[in-house]
Amino acid sequence: MLPDFSRLKATLDFCAIDIETTPINEFNDIEKIWCISMATSEFTKTVHWKSGITKEELRYICRNVDTMKALGNHNLGTEIETISFMVHLLKGDTTFTPCCHGTFDVRHLGECTEVSYYIDTMLAAYVAFPPSVLGATGDEDALRFYSLAHLSSLGLCKAKLDYDGNFTRYSEKLREYNIQDAISCRELAEFVMPSLFADLHSFNAFVLDMKASQAVIMMESSGIKINQDALLDLTLKTHGEFNSTLDEMRKLVPCVANTQVKPKAVSEAYAKKHLVKNRRNNVHPLAELGKLVKVGESDDTGRWFVHEITEFDPNRDGHVIAYFRHTCDGWTPDVYSKKGNVVLDKNVVNKLAFEYPSAQLLQRYRILEKLLSTYLKPYQRTDKEGRIYPSFPMCATRTGRLASRKPNFQNVPRGDIRKLIVAAEKHKIVCVDLSQIELRILAYDMATMLPSHVASKDSMWIAFAKDADIHAENAKLTGKERKAVKVGIFLYIYGGTVNRMEKSLHMSKAEAKDFFDALEAKIPALPAIKRLMNKRAELEKTLRTVYGHKIVYPDLHRDDIPKWRIAKARRQYFNARIQGSQADIIKLCMWASYKLCLKYGASMLIQVHDELVFEVPEANAALFCDALLPVFNNTKLLPGLNTKGTPGIGNNWYEAKEDAENRE
DNA sequence: ACTACAGGCGCG
DNA sequence: AAAGCGCGCCTGTAGT
Numbered sequence: 001m002l003p004d005f006s007r008l009k010a011t012l013d014f015c016a017i018d019i020e021t022t023p024i025n026e027f028n029d030i031e032k033i034w035c036i037s038m039a040t041s042e043f044t045k046t047v048h049w050k051s052g053i054t055k056e057e058l059r060y061i062c063r064n065v066d067t068m069k070a071l072g073n074h075n076l077g078t079e080i081e082t083i084s085f086m087v088h089l090l091k092g093d094t095t096f097t098p099c100c101h102g103t104f105d106v107r108h109l110g111e112c113t114e115v116s117y118y119i120d121t122m123l124a125a126y127v128a129f130p131p132s133v134l135g136a137t138g139d140e141d142a143l144r145f146y147s148l149a150h151l152s153s154l155g156l157c158k159a160k161l162d163y164d165g166n167f168t169r170y171s172e173k174l175r176e177y178n179i180q181d182a183i184s185c186r187e188l189a190e191f192v193m194p195s196l197f198a199d200l201h202s203f204n205a206f207v208l209d210m211k212a213s214q215a216v217i218m219m220e221s222s223g224i225k226i227n228q229d230a231l232l233d234l235t236l237k238t239h240g241e242f243n244s245t246l247d248e249m250r251k252l253v254p255c256v257a258n259t260q261v262k263p264k265a266v267s268e269a270y271a272k273k274h275l276v277k278n279r280r281n282n283v284h285p286l287a288e289l290g291k292l293v294k295v296g297e298s299d300d301t302g303r304w305f306v307h308e309i310t311e312f313d314p315n316r317d318g319h320v321i322a323y324f325r326h327t328c329d330g331w332t333p334d335v336y337s338k339k340g341n342v343v344l345d346k347n348v349v350n351k352l353a354f355e356y357p358s359a360q361l362l363q364r365y366r367i368l369e370k371l372l373s374t375y376l377k378p379y380q381r382t383d384k385e386g387r388i389y390p391s392f393p394m395c396a397t398r399t400g401r402l403a404s405r406k407p408n409f410q411n412v413p414r415g416d417i418r419k420l421i422v423a424a425e426k427h428k429i430v431c432v433d434l435s436q437i438e439l440r441i442l443a444y445d446m447a448t449m450l451p452s453h454v455a456s457k458d459s460m461w462i463a464f465a466k467d468a469d470i471h472a473e474n475a476k477l478t479g480k481e482r483k484a485v486k487v488g489i490f491l492y493i494y495g496g497t498v499n500r501m502e503k504s505l506h507m508s509k510a511e512a513k514d515f516f517d518a519l520e521a522k523i524p525a526l527p528a529i530k531r532l533m534n535k536r537a538e539l540e541k542t543l544r545t546v547y548g549h550k551i552v553y554p555d556l557h558r559d560d561i562p563k564w565r566i567a568k569a570r571r572q573y574f575n576a577r578i579q580g581s582q583a584d585i586i587k588l589c590m591w592a593s594y595k596l597c598l599k600y601g602a603s604m605l606i607q608v609h610d611e612l613v614f615e616v617p618e619a620n621a622a623l624f625c626d627a628l629l630p631v632f633n634n635t636k637l638l639p640g641l642n643t644k645g646t647p648g649i650g651n652n653w654y655e656a657k658e659d660a661e662n663r664e
Numbered sequence: 665a666c667t668a669c670a671g672g673c674g675c676g
Numbered sequence: 677a678a679a680g681c682g683c684g685c686c687t688g689t690a691g692t
Contacts, residue, residue, distance in 0.1 A: 405684065410684080
C-alpha cells in the first residue's frame with residue numbers, strides 16, 4: 001500500500017514496465033489492458049490479451065497468480081510466469097529495481113498488485129536534467145517535454161517507436177511498440193540514474209519527488225466532486241447577469257465595423273449592393289447589421305476591401321476600441337503593446353471606469369465572461385459521480401512546482417466558484433495552507449546567508465521567530481500601510497521596478513519612488529539579499545533549492561544576448577530559490593499528508609502550490625485536522641525554517657478555507 | 665478540421 | 677526599446 005523509497009539503492013539493474021490500454025473515457029480510467037512488457041538489460045518479457053482484459057481481471061490474476069501457477073487451473077499458458085514475475089518485481093522480491101515512465105502505468109498496476117518501490121524515469125530525467133539543460137525555452141508543451149518520445153529524440157535513450165494505430169484493439173504492432181517502450185524506459189533509467197547517484201542533493205530531491213508523486217497519483221484518481229445543483233443555480237444567475245450586461249452595452253453601441261481585422265475582399269458589384277457610409281468611430285445602428293463599409297480597392301482585380309458590420313462583441317478588441325471612442329468622449333487609444341496593438345486590459349478599463357459607466361459595464365462583462373467560459377462551463381463535464389479529473393503534471397515547470405490541467409484547479413477564483421467544490425456524501429472538505437511560506441524562506445535565507453549585523457534586528461526573520469504578523473511589522477518599520485507593504489515586498493524581491501509599483505499600488509511616480517526607497521532603507525536585509533543573489537547568479541548558473549533541486553539558467557553567463565535577457569535570468573534565479581524551495585516544502589507536506597490520508601481513509605484532491613485540499617470521511621475530519629498540525633507546523637525541517645499552517649473543515653472548499661482563517 | 669499566436673486573466 | 681516570477685485556458689484571428 002505504501003511504497004518504501006528508502007529501498008532505492010545505487011544500481012543499474014532496472015526492469016522497466018510498460019502497459020498499453022484503452023482509456024474508458026476522458027475521466028482518467030481505463031477500459032481494457034492489451035499488453036504488458038518488461039525489459040531488463042538481459043531479457044524482455046511480454047504478455048498480451050487479444051481481446052483485452054479489464055483492470056479487475058488483472059487484479060484477480062495478480063492476486064492469485066502463484067496459486068494458479070501451482071494448481072495449473074488457468075488458461076494463461078506459459079504467460080502465467082510473466083505475470084508472476086511482474087507481481088514479484090513490483091513487490092520487491094527480485095534483484096531488479098522496477099521503473100516506469102510517468103504516473104500512468106504504476107497508478108493502474110498499483111490498483112492490481114502491491115508496489116513496494118520503483119522509480120519514475122520521467123521524474124528522474126526532470127531532476128537530473130532540468131528543462132533548460134535539455135534546451136527547453138518555455139514555449140513547448142511542458143507535458144510532452146519529458147515524454148519518452150521526446151527524451152529519446154534528444155538522445156537520452158534509444159528511439160521509442162511511433163505507433164500510428166489506435167489503442168482500441170490488439171495488434172502485433174501494438175505489442176512491438178509496447179516492448180520497445182519498455183526497452184526505451186530501461187535505457188533512460190540507465191542513462192539518467194548515474195547522475196543522480198553521483199549527487200546526493202539531486203538524489204534526495206528525486207526521492208522527494210517520487211514521494212510527492214504518490215500523492216499526485218492519489219489526486220488524479222480521486223477527482224473532484226462538483227455540486228451540480230449549485231452549479232446550475234450559479235450558472236443561470238451568472239448567465240442572466242451576463243446577458244443583461246451585454247444588452248446594456250448594445251444599447252449604447254449596437255453594431256460595429258471592426259477596423260482592427262483584415263478587410264475582406266469582395267466583388268465591386270457585391271460591395272456596392274451592400275455598402276453603407278462609414279460613421280464616426282465605426283459605430284453603426286442595428287439597421288445596418290450585415291452591411292459593408294469600404295476601406296479600399298484593388299485596381300487589377302476590381303475587388304473592393306470591406307469590413308462587415310456586426311453586432312457589438314466585447315470579446316473583440318476592435319469592437320471595444322469603437323465602443324470606448326463612442327461612449328467615453330474624447331478617448332483615444334493611449335497604451336500600446338510591444339507588438340503595436342492597443343492595450344485594453346484591466347488597468348486601462350479600470351481607469352476609464354472611474355468616469356464612464358460604459359467602462360464599468362465592460363468590467364462586469366469581462367468578469368462574468370471569465371466565470372462562465374473558464375469555470376462554470378467546463379465544470380459541467382463530469383463523470384456519473386459528478387466528479388472531474390484534472391491532471392497535476394510534475395515536470396511542467398522550471399521551478400519544481402506542480403501544474404494543473406484539464407481543467408486547471410490551481411486558478412479557481414476565490415469567490416462563489418469555490419463553493420461548488422464539495423465533498424462526497426458523508427465526507428467533509430479539509431484544507432490547509434503554508435502560511436507566508438515564501439517570506440519564511442526569504443527570511444531563512446536572510447538569516448543564514450547574510451552577515452549577522454544585517455540580518456539581525458530589523459529582519460523579517462525576527463518577526464517570524466516571534467510569530468508576529470510579518471506585514472504589520474514591516475508596515476511599522478516603513479511607516480506605510482500593511483497592504484501596500486505586502487504587495488511592495490513581493491514586487492521588490494522579484495525584481496519589480498518603481499514603474500511597476502506605481503501601477504500596482506496606484507501611486508504617483510514620486511510616491512512610488514519614496515515607497516521603494518523606504519523599503520530599502522528600513523529593511524536593509526532586503527537590498528542585501530538581492531545583491532547577494534545577484535552576486536551568486538554571476539558566479540554560478542545552477543541554483544539549488546533548500547532541498548537540493550537543481551534549476552539552471554544558461555542565460556546568466558552568455559554574452560551574445562541582449563542585456564535585458566540577462567537581467568531577466570537574474571530575476572528568475574532569485575525567484576527560483578524561493579518558489580523552488582516552496583515547492584520542496586509542499587512536497588514534503590504532501591508525502592506526510594498522503595500517509596495520513598491512508599490512515600484516515602481520506603483523499604488528497606488538489607494542490608495549489610502552498611495549499612492542500614482533502615476529502616475526509618465526516619467522522620475522521622477533526623482527527624485528520626489534528627494530525628495535519630504537526631505536518632504544517634514544522635520546526636525541524638531545516639534549523640530556522642519554521643512553517644505554519646492551520647487546517648479548516650467545511651462542506652465545500654470555500655467554507656473550509658473560511659474555517660481555517662477563523663481558527664488562525 | 666486543426667494549429668499557432670496574441671491579448672487577457674484566474675491563481676500562488 | 678523591452679524590466680516581478682511561475683503556471684493554464686479562454687477568445688478571436690489567421691494560417692494550413
